Amino acid sequence: MSDFEDDPELDELLARAGDGDGEAMARLGTICLEENLTAKAREWYHKAREAGEPSAYYGLGSISQSFGQNAEAVDLYEEGIAAGDDDCYLPAGQLMLLVGRVEDAIDVLNRGFAAGVSLCGTTLANHYLRGGSRREAESWFRRAASHNEPAAAHVVAQIAQANDTIEHAIELHAFAADLGELDSLVAADLLADWRTDDPDEMYALADDGDVGAMVSLGRDVAMAGDLSEAVEWLSTAAELGSVRALTALGDAFADAGDSVEAEHWYRSAAEAGDRLGTYHLGRLLIDEGRAEDAIALLESSGTAESFMLLDEAWAALGDLDRAEGALESLKDLVASIEPPALLRS
Numbered sequence: 600m601s602d603f604e605d606d607p608e609l610d611e612l613l614a615r616a617g618d619g620d621g622e623a624m625a626r627l628g629t630i631c632l633e634e635n636l637t638a639k640a641r642e643w644y645h646k647a648r649e650a651g652e653p654s655a656y657y658g659l660g661s662i663s664q665s666f667g668q669n670a671e672a673v674d675l676y677e678e679g680i681a682a683g684d685d686d687c688y689l690p691a692g693q694l695m696l697l698v699g700r701v702e703d704a705i706d707v708l709n710r711g712f713a714a715g716v717s718l719c720g721t722t723l724a725n726h727y728l729r730g731g732s733r734r735e736a737e738s739w740f741r742r743a744a745s746h747n748e749p750a751a752a753h754v755v756a757q758i759a760q761a762n763d764t765i766e767h768a769i770e771l772h773a774f775a776a777d778l779g780e781l782d783s784l785v786a787a788d789l790l791a792d793w794r795t796d797d798p799d800e801m802y803a804l805a806d807d808g809d810v811g812a813m814v815s816l817g818r819d820v821a822m823a824g825d826l827s828e829a830v831e832w833l834s835t836a837a838e839l840g841s842v843r844a845l846t847a848l849g850d851a852f853a854d855a856g857d858s859v860e861a862e863h864w865y866r867s868a869a870e871a872g873d874r875l876g877t878y879h880l881g882r883l884l885i886d887e888g889r890a891e892d893a894i895a896l897l898e899s900s901g902t903a904e905s906f907m908l909l910d911e912a913w914a915a916l917g918d919l920d921r922a923e924g925a926l927e928s929l930k931d932l933v934a935s936i937e938p939p940a941l942l943r944s
Contacts, residue, residue: 616643621652628658637662653684660690669694680707685714692722701726717748724751744771745942747933749778755942756783765790767941774939779903779929781878788843788875789818805832810841817844821851842868846876858883874902881908890915903929 609630615623628643641662647655656679663672673694679687688711695704704726711719720743728736737758743751756771769790775783792811794804801819804812813836821829829851836844845868853861862883868876877900884893890912897905897912906929913922 616646619650621647621650621655624650625652625654625658628655632658632662637665651682653679653682654686655679656682657684657686657690660687664690664694669698673698673700677707680710685711685716688714688716689718689722692719696722696726712742712746715746717743717746717751720746721748721751724754741942744775745938747778747936747938749775749780749783749933752778753780753783756786759941760786760790765793770939771941774936774942776874777903777936778933779907781904784875784878784904788846789815792818792841792843808839810836810839810844813839814841814844814847817851818847821847821854826851826855842871842873842876845871846873846879849876849879853879853883858887869896874900874904877902878904878908881905881912885912885915888915901932903932906932 609627612623612627612630616627624643624647628640628647631637631640631643641659644655644658644662648659656675660672660675660679663669663675673691676687676691676694680691688707692704692708692711695701695707705723708719708723708726712723720739724736724739724743727733727739737755740751740754740758744755752771752775756768756775759771760768769787772783772787772790776787792814794809794812794815795801798819801812801816805816813832817829817832817836820832830848833844833848833851837848845864849861849864849868852858852864862880865876865880865883869880877896881893881897881904884890884896885908893908893912894916897909906925909925910922910929913919913925
């Protein structure tokens with residue numbers, strides 16, 4: 600491992616690998632793979648497999664898959680499943696679908712979902728959706744969502760948005776947002792102020808003092824390019840106590856290319872406790888190269904989106920341990936969330 604000198608972690612892994620530790624061998628393979636040392640990675644994974652380490656099959660399978668050797672990759676993933684590595688279920692099922700082994704894929708994905716790999720459920724849902732089996736697809740989206748799979752939770756919320764009450768859609772989008780689905784964080788925010796699709800009705804409601812209508816109207820006008828009218832409606836809504844109006848003002852100025860004014864309004868929203876405003880401010884700070892400011896903003900937030908941004912911010916500063924720690928915190932958060940009763944009904 601002359602490519603990685605003076606690294607205490609690697610020294611420890613090499614020592615453990617020399618003592619026959621298959622887990623250390625597999626970890627060395629992964630490090631080599633991350634550094635694009637594919638031949639060396641394959642060598643370590645083979646050693647790990649010989650030492651009885653189940654995760655070696657996933658590493659070897661991923662290498663074969665990256666070279667387009669799909670049949671070989673599937674065989675390796677299946678061996679990994681047999682050896683007890685649950686991480687092999689998803690890529691095995693996905694590749695089986697790709698090469699036309701549909702029945703085998705369905706079996707593997709079902710077993711993977713039963714083993715706790717929630718993305719196997721989402722993969723099955725998308726398979727049935729592509730095949731036109733909408734009812735079966737929706738059933739799998741709900742099952743995956745009830746196991747805290749973010750993408751599936753977002754789809755279930757979208758289905759509710761089209762077919763159910765706004766209140767149910769907001770609750771489901773809020774759940775998906777808690778799991779880290781950013782599109783649902785935005786959707787929940789938009790639906791909270793939604794009143795009607797009729798522009799004349801929206802103007803009438805806003806003229807009568809409906810704050811939510813003012814925010815929706817301000818957003819629509821801003822998207823149409825009329826910043827002046829948008830600011831008028833949104834400022835009035837903010838004065839009447841709408842925190843979401845503060846974030847919407849930030850969006851309006853950001854879309855207009857005024858990052859200074861956008862930052863002002865996002866910061867006002869963040870200080871008022873708005874999650875979306877906090878996220879947009881953190882995103883803006885990172886994009887401007889102000890990772891330390893973003894970290895100071897986000898470290899106490901404790902939300903999925905804040906952990907996602909913290910991972911990015913720490914990585915930008917070169918602190919990969921803290922970046923990884925943010926992702927671990929995100930995993931812990933997602934695992935702790937209780938699905939809403941709507942998914943259990």
